[in-house]
Amino acid sequence: MNHPDRMRAAKTTPQGAAPPRALQVEHLRKSYGRADSAVPVLSDVSFTLDFGETMALTGESGSGKTTLLHLVAGLDRPDAGQIRLVGQDITGLGERGLARLRRHRLALIFQQFNLIPSLSVADNLSFHARLAGRHDPAWIAALTARLGLSGLGARLPDQISGGQRQRVAIGRAMALRPDLLLADEPTGNLDEDTAQQVIAAMTGLVAEIGCALLLVTHSERIAAQMGRRLHLSHGRVGPR
Numbered sequence: 001m002n003h004p005d006r007m008r009a010a011k012t013t014p015q016g017a018a019p020p021r022a023l024q025v026e027h028l029r030k031s032y033g034r035a036d037s038a039v040p041v042l043s044d045v046s047f048t049l050d051f052g053e054t055m056a057l058t059g060e061s062g063s064g065k066t067t068l069l070h071l072v073a074g075l076d077r078p079d080a081g082q083i084r085l086v087g088q089d090i091t092g093l094g095e096r097g098l099a100r101l102r103r104h105r106l107a108l109i110f111q112q113f114n115l116i117p118s119l120s121v122a123d124n125l126s127f128h129a130r131l132a133g134r135h136d137p138a139w140i141a142a143l144t145a146r147l148g149l150s151g152l153g154a155r156l157p158d159q160i161s162g163g164q165r166q167r168v169a170i171g172r173a174m175a176l177r178p179d180l181l182l183a184d185e186p187t188g189n190l191d192e193d194t195a196q197q198v199i200a201a202m203t204g205l206v207a208e209i210g211c212a213l214l215l216v217t218h219s220e221r222i223a224a225q226m227g228r229r230l231h232l233s234h235g236r237v238g239p240r
């Protein structure tokens with residue numbers, strides 16, 4: 001949903017009914033392994049995220065941050081609980097429904113950038129939008145300029161810096177104007193200054209598009225720049 005669509009959706013919501021949240025997670029549970037030897041990772045996790053909000057997901061190594069992100073992205077399935085994306089419960093969707101959702105509503109950014117090595121910067125930027133049938137050349141051009149990637153379009157990913165690679169990944173994600181952006185340690189491979197530039201680019205675009213951002217980080221400095229924080233501890237949302 002783009003910004004004007006969201007405004008329309010809010011206006012057409014029946015009087016008195018609250019417009020849907022970007023993300024609503026209720027009583028989520030997830031264990032790994034077989035029933036007799038299952039290791040619980042998430043015991044009872046609930047939270048909401050509104051459009052335009054940014055949230056840091058923190059917690060010790062192994063506390064379940066990536067697990068939670070993958071559940072929200074529909075890349076894995078919970079044992080119990082609900083995940084509503086713009087009001088739609090995704091936990092009951094089949095593979096095709098989940099793939100459609102990932103293509104149209106969600107965007108993911110990873111620590112390892114995950115660009116396609118054989119494609120140019122320009123083709124990487126437009127790749128997901130083309131797949132989704134939502135290629136908008138004017139928006140891609142604006143993103144390219146905003147992300148400081150002008151003049152790099154013909155290069156391959158291994159011909160640009162790590163910070164530039166992550167900015168390509170941000171552009172590729174934002175080309176879709178997602179409702180929810182999920183980022184797993186997006187600056188984990190970058191030095192502090194470059195990390196700051198990447199975070200500034202990401203949060204600027206999140207504010208412009210009006211989507212929600214859930215960002216896994218080990219960095220206190222970056223967590224402090226998000227509007228809210230969700231700290232995972234012993235399978236639950238807990239105090240730091």
Ligand SMILES: Nc1ncnc2c1ncn2[C@@H]1O[C@H](COP(=O)(O)OP(=O)(O)OP(=O)(O)O)[C@@H](O)[C@H]1O
Pocket residue numbers: 032033041059060061062063064065066067068
């Ligand atoms: N596919 C899997 N099979 C079995 N156990 C798993 C699987 N994936 C994750 N785990 C376990 O679940 C727990 C949570 O892992 P997860 O990757 O979500 O943690 P994390 O908070 O993201 O950690 P880190 O900060 O180190 O990246 C860990 O104990 C991990 O070993």
